[in-house]
Amino acid sequence: xxxAPVGERRAIAFPGALMFLVGLVLLVVGVLAALAGAGLGxxxxxxxxxxxxxxxxxxxxxxxxVNPGEARVVQLFGRYTGTVRxxxxxxxNPFSGRRPVSTRIRNHETAVLKVNDSDGNPIEIAxxxxxxxxxxxxxxxxxxxxxxxxGIQAETAVRHIAxxxxxxxxxxxxxxxxxxxxxxxxxxxxEIAARVxxxxxxxxxxxxxxxxxxxxxxxxxxxxxxxxxxxxARQRIVEGAVGMVQLALxxxxxxxxxxxxxxxxxxxxxxxxxxxxxxxSTQPVVNTGSLYQ
Numbered sequence: 001x002x003x004a005p006v007g008e009r010r011a012i013a014f015p016g017a018l019m020f021l022v023g024l025v026l027l028v029v030g031v032l033a034a035l036a037g038a039g040l041g042x043x044x045x046x047x048x049x050x051x052x053x054x055x056x057x058x059x060x061x062x063x064x065x066v067n068p069g070e071a072r073v074v075q076l077f078g079r080y081t082g083t084v085r086x087x088x089x090x091x092x093n094p095f096s097g098r099r100p101v102s103t104r105i106r107n108h109e110t111a112v113l114k115v116n117d118s119d120g121n122p123i124e125i126a127x128x129x130x131x132x133x134x135x136x137x138x139x140x141x142x143x144x145x146x147x148x149x150x151g152i153q154a155e156t157a158v159r160h161i162a163x164x165x166x167x168x169x170x171x172x173x174x175x176x177x178x179x180x181x182x183x184x185x186x187x188x189x190x191e192i193a194a195r196v197x198x199x200x201x202x203x204x205x206x207x208x209x210x211x212x213x214x215x216x217x218x219x220x221x222x223x224x225x226x227x228x229x230x231x232x233a234r235q236r237i238v239e240g241a242v243g244m245v246q247l248a249l250x251x252x253x254x255x256x257x258x259x260x261x262x263x264x265x266x267x268x269x270x271x272x273x274x275x276x277x278x279x280x281s282t283q284p285v286v287n288t289g290s291l292y293q
């Protein structure tokens with residue numbers, strides 16, 4: 001982004017109550033002087049009184065009220081002179097323009113965007129961005145409409161992040177939108193902050209509020225996820241079954257329950273794996289003969 005033309009600085013402001021009293025005194029003194037001049041027939045005194053009263057009225061025009069969570073950007077004849085952030089009753093140059101700018105924390109929730117992830121799969125994603133105006137001068141003068149600017153840049157950053165990572169990672173240490181939400185949101189916040197910095201906006205945080213496959217591929221991807229879950233479950237079952245078989249053979253050898261040759265061990269391992277890894281209940285076959293018949 002290009003550099004901002006101006007930066008925020010403090011405007012010259014005086015206490016409002018004091019300047020109100022000054023304006024009131026000028027108005028009263030001017031009115032009395034004008035009346036006294038008119039009564040005494042002194043035209044010069046009347047003119048001076050009128051000018052003093054007008055000066056008092058002009059003093060009242062410089063009074064402004066700044067609410068909490070708000071700032072006033074002051075311009076004098078088109079030139080930026082400063083920002084008033086102190087809340088309460090203040091007085092600034094009566095010929096200056098004062099534009100209110102909210103400094104409260106705001107939320108911007110993007111619409112559900114349909115984009116392609118890094119694998120080319122269409123997904124739906126939506127985020128919420130928490131932001132605040134940090135530099136009122138940049139917010140007013142650097143961009144045309146800083147609220148709309150934040151919204152457009154947030155959606156642009158969301159699309160870029162979604163295009164940069166897959167929905168599901170097929171690598172052991174790869175980042176994915178679904179499994180690495182914390183890392184992805186950190187990168188998203190950093191990118192949005194870099195994009196809106198020129199507008200004097202500070203990003204507090206950003207979060208993904210909606211993430212799903214597009215409806216046209218949702219069913220196929222659900223089947224793939226289910227298949228992956230079945231494969232992972234089978235791997236755990238096989239690992240556990242192998243450990244149980246190994247433990248059984250070890251205990252039989254330690255306690256000398258029976259001596260098994262390699263052929264009988266292989267048969268025992270085969271039977272135990274069938275029992276432990278099968279997805280259905282097994283029907284045992286009782287051998288009433290010898291061990292080898």
